[in-house]
Amino acid sequence: MRDKYKDKKTKIIQTATVLFSEKGFHAASMQEIADASNVSKGTIYTYFSSKDDLLYSIIRYYIDHVVTKMGEEFEDDLTPK
Secondary structure (H helix, E strand, C coil): CHHHHHHHHHHHHHHHHHHHHHHCCCCCCHHHHHHHHCCCHHHHHHHCCCHHHHHHHHHHHHHHHHHHHHHHHHHCCCCCC
């Protein structure tokens, strides 16, 4: 059941990223994000306390993704060249 919640949260983050980039942070509403994510607005507030919190979560999500990818690269036995 936990993975189901993680998938919803990830879907909201990814959808909000697209809407924020297309419309801007202030112009994109939580209702638009909910509609595009196929969840209720209340579901968004289950995961995020505010739109600002959602934005911070997006930043954390993508930073974690980049750090994970960088770690994978360093695990490979690469030559110095």
